[in-house]
Amino acid sequence: MSLSSLVFLAVLLGVNGSLSVTIRPEAASTDMSAHPNSLPETADEADTSGQVRVLELEETEEDVMATGELNPNHYPAQRAANVVRHYLNTRYGSPYRVFTLNRVHSGNAEDMADSGRKYQLEISVQDFISNKTEKCSAEVLFPRGEPQDSPSVQASCEELLKIDTKAQEEAWYQQNKNQSLVTAHLPDSYGHIDPGNEPLWHLGIVASSFIMLNESTENTLYNMAQVANVTQLETENDQLKFDYYILLHDMVSQEIIHWKLLFTWSPAEGVKVLQKELMPKCHHCETVEVIANTN
Amino acid sequence: MLYCAALCFVALLSAAEAATIERAEYDHYKYHPMPEITQWMTQIAQNYSDIASIEDYGKTYENRTISLLKIGLKTPGTKKAIWMDCGIHAREWIAPAFCQYFVSQILQTYKTDPKMEEMMKNMDFYVTPVLNMDGYIYSWKNNTTRLWRKNRTPGPAGCNCYGTDLNRNFDANWGSVGVSRDCCENIYCGKGAASEPEAQAVAEYLGKRKNDFLCFLTIHSYGQLLLIPYGHPNISAPNYDELMEVGLAAAEAIKEVHGMEYAVGTSPAILYPNSGSSRDWARMQGIPLAFTFELRDKGQHGFLLPEDQIQPACEEAYRGALHIITYAHDKTFGGASVTAAAALWTVLLAVGVTSASVM
Numbered sequence: 275m276s277l278s279s280l281v282f283l284a285v286l287l288g289v290n291g292s293l294s295v296t297i298r299p300e301a302a303s304t305d306m307s308a309h310p311n312s313l314p315e316t317a318d319e320a321d322t323s324g325q326v327r328v329l330e331l332e333e334t335e336e337d338v339m340a341t342g343e344l345n346p347n348h349y350p351a352q353r354a355a356n357v358v359r360h361y362l363n364t365r366y367g368s369p370y371r372v373f374t375l376n377r378v379h380s381g382n383a384e385d386m387a388d389s390g391r392k393y394q395l396e397i398s399v400q401d402f403i404s405n406k407t408e409k410c411s412a413e414v415l416f417p418r419g420e421p422q423d424s425p426s427v428q429a430s431c432e433e434l435l436k437i438d439t440k441a442q443e444e445a446w447y448q449q450n451k452n453q454s455l456v457t458a459h460l461p462d463s464y465g466h467i468d469p470g471n472e473p474l475w476h477l478g479i480v481a482s483s484f485i486m487l488n489e490s491t492e493n494t495l496y497n498m499a500q501v502a503n504v505t506q507l508e509t510e511n512d513q514l515k516f517d518y519y520i521l522l523h524d525m526v527s528q529e530i531i532h533w534k535l536l537f538t539w540s541p542a543e544g545v546k547v548l549q550k551e552l553m554p555k556c557h558h559c560e561t562v563e564v565i566a567n568t569n
Numbered sequence: 570m571l572y573c574a575a576l577c578f579v580a581l582l583s584a585a586e587a588a589t590i591e592r593a594e595y596d597h598y599k600y601h602p603m604p605e606i607t608q609w610m611t612q613i614a615q616n617y618s619d620i621a622s623i624e625d626y627g628k629t630y631e632n633r634t635i636s637l638l639k640i641g642l643k644t645p646g647t648k649k650a651i652w653m654d655c656g657i658h659a660r661e662w663i664a665p666a667f668c669q670y671f672v673s674q675i676l677q678t679y680k681t682d683p684k685m686e687e688m689m690k691n692m693d694f695y696v697t698p699v700l701n702m703d704g705y706i707y708s709w710k711n712n713t714t715r716l717w718r719k720n721r722t723p724g725p726a727g728c729n730c731y732g733t734d735l736n737r738n739f740d741a742n743w744g745s746v747g748v749s750r751d752c753c754e755n756i757y758c759g760k761g762a763a764s765e766p767e768a769q770a771v772a773e774y775l776g777k778r779k780n781d782f783l784c785f786l787t788i789h790s791y792g793q794l795l796l797i798p799y800g801h802p803n804i805s806a807p808n809y810d811e812l813m814e815v816g817l818a819a820a821e822a823i824k825e826v827h828g829m830e831y832a833v834g835t836s837p838a839i840l841y842p843n844s845g846s847s848r849d850w851a852r853m854q855g856i857p858l859a860f861t862f863e864l865r866d867k868g869q870h871g872f873l874l875p876e877d878q879i880q881p882a883c884e885e886a887y888r889g890a891l892h893i894i895t896y897a898h899d900k901t902f903g904g905a906s907v908t909a910a911a912a913l914w915t916v917l918l919a920v921g922v923t924s925a926s927v928m
Contacts, residue, residue, distance in 0.1 A: 464876050
């Protein structure tokens, strides 16, 4: 037993040096053995002029107007999947049911002659309130045309409706039928939302999903950044009625886009958008400024 | 005589207590405004004066001093180094929180963890908790400024808006892709390459020392991603394979903490093409391991990450960063601890030797 341990240790010590996963340090300036299409890395090539030879690389071809099988982690499939998420929230979302994209399992894109580009996706979405995850098959068609029409989505995820929120929705509906709720900043600057306001935050995500779905293209990736303002208006036809001021974030442009939304909701009817208005960016807020250097 | 000893003892106790109180008092799981961060840095440099010091390396547009904490065991000669910056983008509050957490972690663990001690001996850590101080302060101003991204340089003549996107302003394929020339937009790349004082500060400081740096980590949010150079879709880093391998392993390390998945790849593949990023600049300087961390979450809260997620977000990011840093260290100094390959061989040999001895 002890002899084999010794042998084993000796061999271990022997192989440790040559089998480590680390790469022996090369001279810092040249690494010609690396990717054949890469730029030679010399001190001169530190390239302050910004002029860099543009080379073609196999692995990025797929992402230029990606067609055929898609890498599920790359942005074309991810952006299309996000559109499916918006669609699902418009269809099934409520103050107690909101979906996030969990994962893209697979994706395929096809050029559809005159009509646009069609994506077929297998994704998982998660209701972030119940934490239940469900697999979905979906199709997204981004139409051609200037100005571009909204994408159209088909998805089958019937399992999602089985998340039972009827009792909570009904209770919240009854509780607020005769209220005039007013609140702001969901979440606040610290990411905080009062537990009592969470259904209003969820409702904001659902309602803004109508806008996000409408505005989405292959070159956008929307999330709701914040509900800036909520005003509950008088209940109309048994529907709760709300005026929301919403801030959307588009990951691709990194812009914050302001929308005003007038919509109704009830457990039976879900969200119905009455009016939406794109608000201008607040440039005038920034021009007259006295910056006190207090720090 | 006894009175003197008693006094000395009390003095010693208070000093120790004060040091521990400072450490215990600073809440790393809350967001801190700039003055508190500055004060914290001063405290760290005081409490750990043997291994930590503050270095001022530039000024913001609004004339604030940009500082970093340099942390490492004092050894003679020039040391290799690790760079970490947070808060290039003002609204990404989890990033400065992470830089502060990172510092507190390495200061705590080096005394008990021999690996960290070894790394502190061989390398210096340069951590800038908030690079875009003007922007960060502006994002704390009121509810309408919270989602500010850029710095606070006024726009050029004829354009009424403020701010340049610092992460499009570095001299790395500047202005070529993924930028806007409209000074009102959030990815406005500036009047010219490295036109912004904050970008210049980094370029000047690191430029002089670029051969010392093994690793460049720039911390952002949100998205749960580890992005490798370059931001241009047609340009690949010479060590792309290495960057992917290390990045994927770092993402594994992150996942082991709280199960969160971080996607790994180049910006143009995973997110969008861009140019003028600090990461690309660092890689072009020859710093081999340059990564952008996009921390939690994936869009649910986005920039407004709740304070009760600061701790888990920092814990997982720490493991990811540490993996990259350890790799960088071991590549240069040799791994003292058993590497993965050696571990595998251990198992195989154990099986082999056992069966051999049975026969």
